[in-house]
Amino acid sequence: MAIVLGKPGVDGLSKAVGVLREWQYDGAPMQLHPGDLGWFWRSGAEATAAAVRTWSRDGQILAVGLLDGPGLLRLTIAPDAQRGEELARQLLEDVTEPERGVLPKGKVNIEAPMGALVQDLLFEDGWSADEPWTPLLRDLAEPVKDPGVRIEAVGPEQAHVFAAVHRAAFDGSRFTDERWHAMAAGLPFADARCLVAYDDQGNAVAAVTVWSAGPGRPGLLEPMGVHREHRRHGYGEAITVAAAAALQELGSSSAIGCTPSSNVGAVATYKSAGFQQRPEVRDQYRDA
Incomplete structure (x- = not known):
């Protein structure tokens, strides 16, 4: 049987999310x-479907x-x-011919698992390695310590708090309450948690979303x-520890970022x- 390119x-x-869950395993590149699709879902189900191949x-x-x-x-196999x-x-x-409806003409990037044959073929076709990214992993076999600050799970009534921290943490972010609700309506969010950390004065200082597979x-x-006004006080470490604890509660074997x-x-x-630093990974890109 021929291999068929499709839009789900x-x-x-649900089928695409299901196979992404199945393909996650400890030691995988x-x-x-599925959490990547879950985060993209902030743009809505229709937009997510249009972006998946x-x-x-x-x-x-x-x-x-x-x-x-x-x-x-962002491709996985x-x-x-x-x-x-x-x-x-x-x-x-499919990725090099724009008429196939995957990537346009001009400069484009592909993220694929390290070691996949398609990476070798892309290099042979003249693609180059882009800037390095660092994967990090924490094994969740052992208990996770208390993060040392107040952590609250975010539900619909606190969506505005998460949205405000996200905008203050990421330059150019346009995240809104409405986008949180769209994300929360997505299939992957059934296995997700949003968390916010607070300082001693009750200010929301950091936020994270974790996605179980x-x-x-x-x-x-x-x-x-x-939050850009609350950096260098240990809140990044605290919210990351809280994220690991939440994933442990969800049954995850490890936490990755x-x-x-x-x-x-x-x-x-x-x-x-x-978290333990793992070998760097790189996208591949084709110049315009």
């Missing part, structure tokens, strides 16, 4: 997580891609198919940020919260 539509998102054979999904911006495809030549060559054709699988922190290697402060925050 809103009704097909840093890859697209699947590659299937005989109804079985072999690869899932998320167009996380106009020129970035079933563990037993990552070195498959037929799939890799199909992926190469199911018991015994790695869970994702995305996003995690500290990823940040640009140039963001040395974020790398240090994760490490202070008990």
